[in-house]
Amino acid sequence: MEDLDFRSTLERIKNIVLGDIESIEKLAISIFFGVLIFLIFFFVSRWLKNLANSRVKKNTDDPLLADFIGSILRIIIMLFGFTIIFRLLGLSGVVGGILAGAGITAFVIGFALKDIGENFLAGILLAFKRPFRVGDIVEINNLRGRVLVLNLRDTQLKTSDGKDLFIPNANIIKSPLINYTIDGFLAYTFDIQVSSEKDLDKSLELILQTIEKVPGVLKDKRKATAFISDVVGTNVKISVTYWVNTYNRRQPDRQVKSKAIGAVMRELKKNEII
Numbered sequence: 001m002e003d004l005d006f007r008s009t010l011e012r013i014k015n016i017v018l019g020d021i022e023s024i025e026k027l028a029i030s031i032f033f034g035v036l037i038f039l040i041f042f043f044v045s046r047w048l049k050n051l052a053n054s055r056v057k058k059n060t061d062d063p064l065l066a067d068f069i070g071s072i073l074r075i076i077i078m079l080f081g082f083t084i085i086f087r088l089l090g091l092s093g094v095v096g097g098i099l100a101g102a103g104i105t106a107f108v109i110g111f112a113l114k115d116i117g118e119n120f121l122a123g124i125l126l127a128f129k130r131p132f133r134v135g136d137i138v139e140i141n142n143l144r145g146r147v148l149v150l151n152l153r154d155t156q157l158k159t160s161d162g163k164d165l166f167i168p169n170a171n172i173i174k175s176p177l178i179n180y181t182i183d184g185f186l187a188y189t190f191d192i193q194v195s196s197e198k199d200l201d202k203s204l205e206l207i208l209q210t211i212e213k214v215p216g217v218l219k220d221k222r223k224a225t226a227f228i229s230d231v232v233g234t235n236v237k238i239s240v241t242y243w244v245n246t247y248n249r250r251q252p253d254r255q256v257k258s259k260a261i262g263a264v265m266r267e268l269k270k271n272e273i274i
Contacts, residue, residue, distance in 0.1 A: 034085045041081030045074040068127040068150050075152070119153045122169035126150060132179050137186075137246065139178040140167055160254075181246040185222060188242060188257050192264065193235040198273050200228065200236065210267040211242055214260045216251030218243040240264065 049070035127150060132138050136147045138157070145157030145165050155172060157165040180186050194203050207226045212219050222243035229239040244256050268274045 037081060037085050041078055041084075045077035045081075048077060049074040068123060068152075071152055119169045122173040123150060123152055123155075125173060126155070126169055131177055132182065135247070136182060137180040139180070140172055141175050143167065184245055184247045185218070185243055186246050186253065187222075188244065188253070188260075190240055190257070190261055191229070192238050192240065192268070192274070193232055194238060194268070194273055196231070196234055196236050202271075203268070203273050204228075204238065206267055206271060206273070207238065207240055207264050210264050211240060211260050214242075214256065214263050216244055216248065216256035217260060218245060 052070040052073050053067060132147050134147055134149070137144065138147060143157070143165055145159040145163075148156040148158050148164075150156075150169075154166045154168050157167065159165060192207070194200070204226045208224055211217055211224045211226075217224060224240065224242035226238055226240045228236050230237040240260075242260060244251070244253055246253065265274070
């Protein structure tokens with residue numbers, strides 16, 4: 001059957017080249033309806049994707065899962081549309097004949113589809129298991145960034161210096177994953193050295209009072225802490241730990257850290273502790 005379709009398609013092309021007006025008219029009509037069908041399926045698939053996105057977001061409050069499901073639905077609809085277009089144009093036999101004749105079918109199934117299928121299935125697992133959400137800061141194989149989107153084949157991250165990382169979904173499933181912001185909170189620590197001859201209790205109290213006034217530092221359940229962690233010659237090292245809300249975009253983590261260190265240093269100098 002495929003051989004007959006292939007031969008009939010070649011015969012149509014031959015007639016067009018030789019100037020068969022009737023064949024040209026038929027092909028033009030087929031192309032017109034093919035383009036029309038493509039546009040219909042294109043807009044319908046986009047509408048259904050947006051509809052699925054809104055419904056899933058409404059029920060799960062998870063934009064990552066919603067976008068993934070919407071993308072799968074749109075691809076399925078577009079593939080169905082292309083199938084109809086190929087049949088209308090009589091190209092189904094040509095496509096099958098080219099793949100079979102060139103030996104590409106075995107290659108695609110044996111190699112390419114293995115990688116594509118593996119990443120696709122991994123993407124489904126990630127979408128439903130949800131180890132991260134859009135906006136979370138994650139680290140995978142020493143690659144760290146903020147999650148932007150989960151695609152069918154890979155996950156896109158944005159690094160702190162503006163680079164875009166595209167990590168295959170299968171690699172994420174197989175590798176340890178660190179999510180720094182899954183609950184919205186993250187702890188930061190910095191060290192300060194003060195002379196051991198100073199009043200250490202006063203220094204610790206002053207540090208805590210100062211850092212709690214810094215905008216973006218949490219003060220309720222996750223309070224800042226300060227303790228002596230080591231002795232360095234005639235100085236002692238004080239480790240200061242504070243918490244931030246990673247979903248507070250008005251107070252970026254790095255900005256809070258800079259303000260916290262600066263405020264503590266100024267206050268200690270003002271009181272002649274350092």
